[in-house]
Amino acid sequence: MSLTALLVDGVTVRFGSFRALDDLSLAIDYGEVRAIIGPNGAGKTTLLDVISGITRPKQGRVLFDGATDLTEISEAAIARAGLRRKFQKPSVFKGLSVRRHIAIGADVGFRARLDAPALEDRIDEVLEIVGLADQAGRLAGELSHGQKQWLEIGMVLASDPKVLMLDEPVAGLTDEETERTAALVRALRRPDRAIVVVEHDMDFVERIADRVTVLHEGRTLFEGSMAHVRADAAVVDVYLGR
Amino acid sequence: MSRIGPTSPIVLLIGLIILVAMAMAGLAGTEFALSRYLANAIGQLAAFAVLAISLDLIWGYLGILSLGHGLFFALGGYLMAMYLLKHSFEITATVPDFLQFMGWKDFPFYWAGFEFFPYALAVAVVVTLLVSGIFGYVSFRSRVGGVYFAIITQALVYVAMLLMFRNDTGFGGNNGMTGFTVLFGWPMGTSGMITALAVASLLVLAWVLLGCRWLVGSRFGALMLATRDDETRLRTMGYETLRLKLIVWCLSALIAMLAGMLYVPQVGIINPRVLSPELSLEIAVWVAIGGRGHLVGAVIGALLVNAVKFWLSSAAPEIWPFILSGLIVLVVLVFPNGLMDIAKFKFVRPMGAKRLAADLGESRP
Numbered sequence: 001m002s003l004t005a006l007l008v009d010g011v012t013v014r015f016g017s018f019r020a021l022d023d024l025s026l027a028i029d030y031g032e033v034r035a036i037i038g039p040n041g042a043g044k045t046t047l048l049d050v051i052s053g054i055t056r057p058k059q060g061r062v063l064f065d066g067a068t069d070l071t072e073i074s075e076a077a078i079a080r081a082g083l084r085r086k087f088q089k090p091s092v093f094k095g096l097s098v099r100r101h102i103a104i105g106a107d108v109g110f111r112a113r114l115d116a117p118a119l120e121d122r123i124d125e126v127l128e129i130v131g132l133a134d135q136a137g138r139l140a141g142e143l144s145h146g147q148k149q150w151l152e153i154g155m156v157l158a159s160d161p162k163v164l165m166l167d168e169p170v171a172g173l174t175d176e177e178t179e180r181t182a183a184l185v186r187a188l189r190r191p192d193r194a195i196v197v198v199e200h201d202m203d204f205v206e207r208i209a210d211r212v213t214v215l216h217e218g219r220t221l222f223e224g225s226m227a228h229v230r231a232d233a234a235v236v237d238v239y240l241g242r
Numbered sequence: 243m244s245r246i247g248p249t250s251p252i253v254l255l256i257g258l259i260i261l262v263a264m265a266m267a268g269l270a271g272t273e274f275a276l277s278r279y280l281a282n283a284i285g286q287l288a289a290f291a292v293l294a295i296s297l298d299l300i301w302g303y304l305g306i307l308s309l310g311h312g313l314f315f316a317l318g319g320y321l322m323a324m325y326l327l328k329h330s331f332e333i334t335a336t337v338p339d340f341l342q343f344m345g346w347k348d349f350p351f352y353w354a355g356f357e358f359f360p361y362a363l364a365v366a367v368v369v370t371l372l373v374s375g376i377f378g379y380v381s382f383r384s385r386v387g388g389v390y391f392a393i394i395t396q397a398l399v400y401v402a403m404l405l406m407f408r409n410d411t412g413f414g415g416n417n418g419m420t421g422f423t424v425l426f427g428w429p430m431g432t433s434g435m436i437t438a439l440a441v442a443s444l445l446v447l448a449w450v451l452l453g454c455r456w457l458v459g460s461r462f463g464a465l466m467l468a469t470r471d472d473e474t475r476l477r478t479m480g481y482e483t484l485r486l487k488l489i490v491w492c493l494s495a496l497i498a499m500l501a502g503m504l505y506v507p508q509v510g511i512i513n514p515r516v517l518s519p520e521l522s523l524e525i526a527v528w529v530a531i532g533g534r535g536h537l538v539g540a541v542i543g544a545l546l547v548n549a550v551k552f553w554l555s556s557a558a559p560e561i562w563p564f565i566l567s568g569l570i571v572l573v574v575l576v577f578p579n580g581l582m583d584i585a586k587f588k589f590v591r592p593m594g595a596k597r598l599a600a601d602l603g604e605s606r607p
Contacts, residue, residue: 052478053478054474054478074482075474075477075478076477076478076480076481076482076483077480078478079477079478079479079480079481080480084478084479085478087474087475091472091474091475092471092472092475093467093468093471093472093475093476094471095467095470095471095535096464096467096468096471100464103461103464104464104465104468104476104479104481105479108479108480108481109481110461110462110465110481110485110486111461111462112461152475155479156479159479159480
């Protein structure tokens with residue numbers, strides 16, 4: 001296994017005349033929590049869209065594990081390769097129970113592959129991790145906003161992904177919920193997993209991120225630790241403000 | 243999730259359907275037998291209920307609205323009619339009306355073999371799978387969905403109607419096909435045959451209900467609901483939703499075809515009006531009124547709307563469109579889940595209790 005999980009190589013995405021990503025290159029390593037920050041329209045979500053196969057870039061490629069070009073395979077194939085993503089807007093299946101969600105995430109396929117006891121154990125384990133064990137039988141549509149966020153994290157976590165992408169995991173959460181989520185993200189950090197987090201909450205980013213990439217107008221403006229980010233004049237200028 | 247108790251609505255409904263079928267079969271020929279008109283009406287209603295289930299499967303459970311399901315219903319109907327005409331011709335040597343109108347001496351070549359029911363059935367299955375498969379694949383692959391898909395299906399059924407209105411296609415043209423006299427070697431139109439067809443329709447309805455309940459309660463059914471609620475979310479978890487949608491779409495088309503095959507011998511005629519957009523729209527209305535996403539609702543909706551239609555079409559045909567439109571307005575404004583909304587008012591307490599149990603962590607599906 002190479003150290004680099006994801007290599008974004010010269011990716012350009014255009015929406016009409018607007019360049020959402022402009023010849024963007026960056027590498028994300030296994031074992032790190034990488035935060036992607038930047039002003040609105042900087043291309044953060046577009047970058048996740050490209051990695052997860054929802055948006056196809058005009059130019060460039062995204063290498064996973066140094067071998068697979070993600071821009072050439074389907075969203076479902078990308079997910080099966082071990083890359084999972086939580087969306088910005090909590091995306092859950094309102095007509096299904098919390099348990100079902102985790103089962104769908106843990107055991108991919110039209111028919112069950114894992115045997116029932118192993119799957120049940122895995123579901124219990126994941127529900128414990130995301131703190132929803134006491135909500136297992138409820139329908140997702142009945143959950144609070146914070147619970148939906150955690151359910152979606154649990155869903156993408158259940159498959160034990162190699163790359164975990166979290167798009168604004170603490171948007172709309174209370175301070176206490178943000179605190180819990182930060183602890184959760186830190187706990188998910190593993191040597192064989194890369195975690196990519198897009199977030200606006202700087203205190204949250206400071207708590208979770210090993211490294212921070214600042215995007216601006218589809219390009220990398222800065223890359224480094226949060227302390228360095230705060231000190232960088234250009235970043236302060238376009239994003240953090242004086 | 244897939245557990246159903248002995249008193250759940252679907253079990254009661256299936257039991258009731260089988261009971262009616264057994265009673266009709268048992269009482270046939272006695273003085274307690276239903277009138278021919280009533281027996282025939284029950285059989286037709288059962289066929290419509292099967293049709294409603296086929297739409298509910300893709301609309302209620304998969305979130306794909308088809309306003310062209312009359313196409314698959316008509317496919318089954320037309321191919322059944324071809325079998326009936328060819329079979330009747332073999333036994334009674336009566337030349338079908340439409341051949342006489344056209345001045346044709348013999349059946350067109352593509353009618354060959356239709357006197358064998360297994361062949362007609364196989365052609366119906368293959369043609370339905372081909373039409374639904376190609377149309378579904380092209381649409382779902384291009385990610386056509388929602389209202390756009392509904393409009394395309396409506397256009398498709400309209401195109402089929404225009405085609406079938408042509409007299410030179412060899413499928414009966416605007417007069418359609420009628421004059422079926424023999425079915426499986428037995429004369430049609432007798433009380434016995436009417437009862438037998440109605441009983442067969444009821445048993446098929448029970449079987450389709452059972453099969454669909456099993457499907458929607460399975461893991462695959464959960465994935466159908468997940469596709470309905472957020473397809474992108476499911477796809478980005480590794481599921482090929484294109485395949486899932488295609489499988490359910492084709493299955494739904496096959497069920498609609500089956501309904502058409504049951505319907506035509508009972509009504510005694512098929513013509514291009516079955517392909518008119520009105521019928522296809524009406525199927526959606528049955529399901530909406532009954533409550534989409536509930537198999538029982540679809541059946542009740544189909545039975546209720548058509549029973550009122552049967553009754554009004556003899557009592558006061560001119561007010562039927564107003565009643566139908568009124569029902570639609572009522573459903574859209576007051577009961578978005580159809581009759582299931584009304585049913586819920588009664589079941590508020592047990593549902594609250596269930597929710598409470600779930601909160602306490604007692605329920606595990």
